[in-house]
Amino acid sequence: MVLQFRPQGIYCPAGDFYIDPWKPVERALISHGHADHSRWGMQRYLATEAATPVIKHRLGDINIETIKYAEQRQIGGAKVSFHPAGHVPGSAQIRIEVAGEVWVASGDYKTVDDGLSEPFEPVPCHAFITESTFGLPVFKWDRQEDVIASLNAWWQANKDAGRFSVIGAYALGKAQRILANVDTSIGPILTHGAIENTNEVLRAQGVALPPTIRVTKDTNVKDHAGALVIATPSGMGGPWMRKFGQASTAFASGWMAMRGVRRRRSADRGFIMSDHADWEGLNTAIKATGAERIFVTHGYTTQFTRWLTEQGYDAAIVETEFEGESLDAPEQELAE
Amino acid sequence: MNRFAQLFTTLDQTTKTNAKVAALSDYFASAPDTDKLWTIALLSGRRPKRGVTTTLLREWAAEKAGIPLWLFEECYPIVGDLSETIALVLPPATGTSDKTLTQWLEVVRDIGQHDVETKKQIILSAWDSLPPIERFLFNKLITGGLRIGVSQKLMTRALARATQIEESTLAHRLMGDWTPDKTTFHDLILSENPEADASKPYPFYLAYQLEDLDALGPAADWRAEWKWDGIRGQLVIRTGQHFLWSRGEELITDRFPEFATLPDFVPDGTVFDGEILAWDHATDTPQSFNALQPRIGRKTVPKKLLKDAPAVLYAYDLLENDGQDLRDTSYDARRAKLETMIAALPKDAPIRLSATVPFADWPALAQLRETSRDRHAEGFMLKRGASPYLSGRKKGDWWKWKVDPLMIDAVMIYAQAGSGRRANLFTDFTFAVWNGNELVPFTKAYSGLTDTEFRKITAWVRKNTLQKFGPVRQVTPEHVFEIAFEGIQKSTRHKSGVALRFPRMSRWRHDKPLAEANTLDDLKEMLETYG
Numbered sequence: 040m041v042l043q044f045r046p047q048g049i050y051c052p053a054g055d056f057y058i059d060p061w062k063p064v065e066r067a068l069i070s071h072g073h074a075d076h077s078r079w080g081m082q083r084y085l086a087t088e089a090a091t092p093v094i095k096h097r098l099g100d101i102n103i104e105t106i107k108y109a110e111q112r113q114i115g116g117a118k119v120s121f122h123p124a125g126h127v128p129g130s131a132q133i134r135i136e137v138a139g140e141v142w143v144a145s146g147d148y149k150t151v152d153d154g155l156s157e158p159f160e161p162v163p164c165h166a167f168i169t170e171s172t173f174g175l176p177v178f179k180w181d182r183q184e185d186v187i188a189s190l191n192a193w194w195q196a197n198k199d200a201g202r203f204s205v206i207g208a209y210a211l212g213k214a215q216r217i218l219a220n221v222d223t224s225i226g227p228i229l230t231h232g233a234i235e236n237t238n239e240v241l242r243a244q245g246v247a248l249p250p251t252i253r254v255t256k257d258t259n260v261k262d263h264a265g266a267l268v269i270a271t272p273s274g275m276g277g278p279w280m281r282k283f284g285q286a287s288t289a290f291a292s293g294w295m296a297m298r299g300v301r302r303r304r305s306a307d308r309g310f311i312m313s314d315h316a317d318w319e320g321l322n323t324a325i326k327a328t329g330a331e332r333i334f335v336t337h338g339y340t341t342q343f344t345r346w347l348t349e350q351g352y353d354a355a356i357v358e359t360e361f362e363g364e365s366l367d368a369p370e371q372e373l374a375e
Numbered sequence: 376m377n378r379f380a381q382l383f384t385t386l387d388q389t390t391k392t393n394a395k396v397a398a399l400s401d402y403f404a405s406a407p408d409t410d411k412l413w414t415i416a417l418l419s420g421r422r423p424k425r426g427v428t429t430t431l432l433r434e435w436a437a438e439k440a441g442i443p444l445w446l447f448e449e450c451y452p453i454v455g456d457l458s459e460t461i462a463l464v465l466p467p468a469t470g471t472s473d474k475t476l477t478q479w480l481e482v483v484r485d486i487g488q489h490d491v492e493t494k495k496q497i498i499l500s501a502w503d504s505l506p507p508i509e510r511f512l513f514n515k516l517i518t519g520g521l522r523i524g525v526s527q528k529l530m531t532r533a534l535a536r537a538t539q540i541e542e543s544t545l546a547h548r549l550m551g552d553w554t555p556d557k558t559t560f561h562d563l564i565l566s567e568n569p570e571a572d573a574s575k576p577y578p579f580y581l582a583y584q585l586e587d588l589d590a591l592g593p594a595a596d597w598r599a600e601w602k603w604d605g606i607r608g609q610l611v612i613r614t615g616q617h618f619l620w621s622r623g624e625e626l627i628t629d630r631f632p633e634f635a636t637l638p639d640f641v642p643d644g645t646v647f648d649g650e651i652l653a654w655d656h657a658t659d660t661p662q663s664f665n666a667l668q669p670r671i672g673r674k675t676v677p678k679k680l681l682k683d684a685p686a687v688l689y690a691y692d693l694l695e696n697d698g699q700d701l702r703d704t705s706y707d708a709r710r711a712k713l714e715t716m717i718a719a720l721p722k723d724a725p726i727r728l729s730a731t732v733p734f735a736d737w738p739a740l741a742q743l744r745e746t747s748r749d750r751h752a753e754g755f756m757l758k759r760g761a762s763p764y765l766s767g768r769k770k771g772d773w774w775k776w777k778v779d780p781l782m783i784d785a786v787m788i789y790a791q792a793g794s795g796r797r798a799n800l801f802t803d804f805t806f807a808v809w810n811g812n813e814l815v816p817f818t819k820a821y822s823g824l825t826d827t828e829f830r831k832i833t834a835w836v837r838k839n840t841l842q843k844f845g846p847v848r849q850v851t852p853e854h855v856f857e858i859a860f861e862g863i864q865k866s867t868r869h870k871s872g873v874a875l876r877f878p879r880m881s882r883w884r885h886d887k888p889l890a891e892a893n894t895l896d897d898l899k900e901m902l903e904t905y906g
Contacts, residue, residue, distance in 0.1 A: 175446075175453065176446060176464045177450045177453070177454055177460060177463035179463070296463065298456065299454070299455045299794070299798035301387075303797065303800065305390050307388055307389055307390070308388055339449075339453075346442075346446055
């Protein structure tokens with residue numbers, strides 16, 4: 040096996056390294072900066088140039104090397120390269136080749152171009168490790184331009200009614216995806232501190248984001264009437280929200296595809312927007328790899344694996360500690 | 376159906392009552408009369424008969440979506456709603472439709488007459504001509520379960536705003552046995568013609584659970600009655616016929632043939648409000664709710680059941696007398712008329728007067744309430760002597776003063792995801808008590824925790840699943856919950872030997888170690904004492 044599934048994480052014996060390990064190990068290759076994929080305590084880290092600043096910001100003083108997309112690097116008996124996963128800026132699928140056999144660990148990915156992250160590229164391989172966060176046929180994302188258009192319309196309508204528009208989005212990825220695509224001519228944009236921290240890191244590495252205003256305890260929000268406010272999902276429920284009075288609230292998440300979840304979050308609007316692949320995306324991505332063996336990690340693993348098996352793949356479930364997109368678990372965010 | 380879909384979207388996108396009422400009243404002010412009538416029907420729980428089985432709908436949806444049926448069935452519990460699951464898996468529509476809500480409802484109403492192949496063609500072409508929200512709503516109409524977060528009360532308020540008719544008048548007009556096929560918007564809502572429907576009941580007055588006894592004021596202003604657990608019912612006697620209505624506005628006359636003799640003794644123009652109870656004629660006391668239970672779902676009653684669990688109406692209010700609506704008169708005045716009327720009935724008539732319980736002051740009543748469980752009563756109903764009969768659930772004049780629930784500390788051992796608003800969240804749990812070193816399951820409960828607690832426990836369940844049995848997860852025994860319940864009964868169906876009434880989680884006992892949960896012996900002792 041080019042890769043093995045161990046209690047510490049996904050392991051490559053030929054190169055003696057782990058991919059996105061959840062326990063402290065000697066050497067870790069990191070697919071992207073979300074907390075369930077890049078953790079504390081590794082002796083050495085390797086990540087793409089674009090993913091590294093956020094990882095360093097989160098983990099502090101770590102021993103990290105960078106790699107360019109598609110650059111080949113020999114680690115022990117394994118030939119390693121990183122390829123865009125389209126999930127968040129800098130996110131990568133990790134390709135490992137040992138004695139002519141190619142495996143790809145895709146981390147989290149999506150196949151649509153979000154106008155922010157490096158677009159997903161299919162990587163031909165023999166074995167493909169895929170997530171299945173939204174691995175059911177009820178998940179089908181609308182076109183991004185349609186989602187953004189309804190988001191703009193919502194913001195404009197609230198602004199006209201003299202209300203704030205507060206939207207809950209992940210601090211890394213979703214928040215910037217909204218920023219990069221929303222119609223900034225509508226009004227000013229305020230951000231939660233955890234989101235603004237990520238913005239600063241990304242701006243410093245050259246990611247183009249529109250101007251934003253950090254909300255601090257001294258911010259007089261009345262100076263920015265009708266603003267779009269980007270909050271973390273956990274900030275949405277808390278005392279932080281009181282500043283904005285009778286605001287209209289929304290969440291941006293793949294889970295918003297389900298009415299039950301939308302109602303439970305009791306936000307006024309749910310925008311279906313995910314940084315993970317939908318049903319179609321997962322199936323297309325898997326097909327494009329040409330792989331025969333598929334390992335299914337976090338998400339609807341049981342159902343998706345059975346489906347893949349019926350489609351003729353040699354598919355199996357792999358238990359990991361990855362979490363995918365979650366609205367219900369307490370979110371791990373960048374420290375303020 | 377576009378206008379209705381817009382209404383639905385607006386209602387679904389807000390949690391604010393005022394916004395909902397505004398959207399509905401706009402709709403009532405502008406939609407065509409037939410659509411309005413159907414909307415009122417749907418929002419008051421009236422719907423066309425189901426003409427296609429959900430089994431067929433599932434098969435056709437899976438086939439159209441190009442997925443195996445098992446995968447569709449896996450999606451359903453996760454989405455938590457069949458109509459939505461179908462709408463989500465289907466490929467985008469290729470056509471369009473300009474049918475109105477009424478026209479679609481005619482399709483739904485008539486589809487039952489066709490053979491299976493024609494039904495399939497009708498359904499598939501509907502799916503292929505409707506955008507996502509309309510498609511979801513069409514599925515709701517065809518499966519007969521449109522619940523869109525609008526209570527009948529809210530709808531009535533909006534209708535009152537749009538028509539400038541008094542809300543309580545409208546509430547009354549909306550009662551009874553009407554369907555959009557048998558009436559019009561004008562006849563039902565706008566015309567003042569009380570004779571239109573002899574069966575029409577009055578809106579029920581519903582009581583809240585008492586919060587603060589001290590706030591009630593002098594005991595002399597209040598009347599107390601024992602509260603028995605039965606089926607709330609309104610018995611209407613007009614034009615020589617009798618009609619029995621449940622609180623859910625279901626006509627249940629045929630299920631209780633005992634009352635058929637009443638028009639012989641009770642004059643026309645009489646309406647009683649009371650509790651339907653299974654009666655023990657030997658002791659002249661109510662039987663337990665368990666005795667009544669088998670009669671609830673049955674449309675026809677076997678002789679044995681009629682003999683074992685004969686029903687009476689335990690009458691506590693008189694809403695109409697000599698054809699006069701008494702609701703604006705005081706409780707005491709209505710009560711006096713009720714007593715006179717019942718006293719004049721033959722002794723074997725299936726009506727009993729709900730006795731008032733005399734009491735000198737609140738402490739005396741509180742003391743008496745402590746004996747509720749021994750009497751198999753649920754506690755007291757308190758009613759203000761001067762109060763009119765209001766409609767709907769209103770605070771102030773009627774209160775339920777139930778005895779405190781029974782409690783037991785139990786260990787969570789299985790978890791299952793909820794549906795609808797709770798889809799994808801673990802909310803349905805099975806609880807166990809200790810029997811030596813073994814945990815014996817004895818009840819399920821799915822309410823009582825806050826959304827935050829449910830989110831917390833969901834995250835925990837995901838990480839602490841020992842085994843999956845379909846949708847059910849066996850979890851590490853670790854968390855202790857206080858289970859509150861109203862009653863306990865012997866049961867042969869459960870391994871524990873007991874069945875609880877209205878179990879719910881009253882508290883998450885973070886403070887209680889696993890070993891200190893209650894035991895099966897504790898449960899059996901409760902059964903001994905209260906069963």
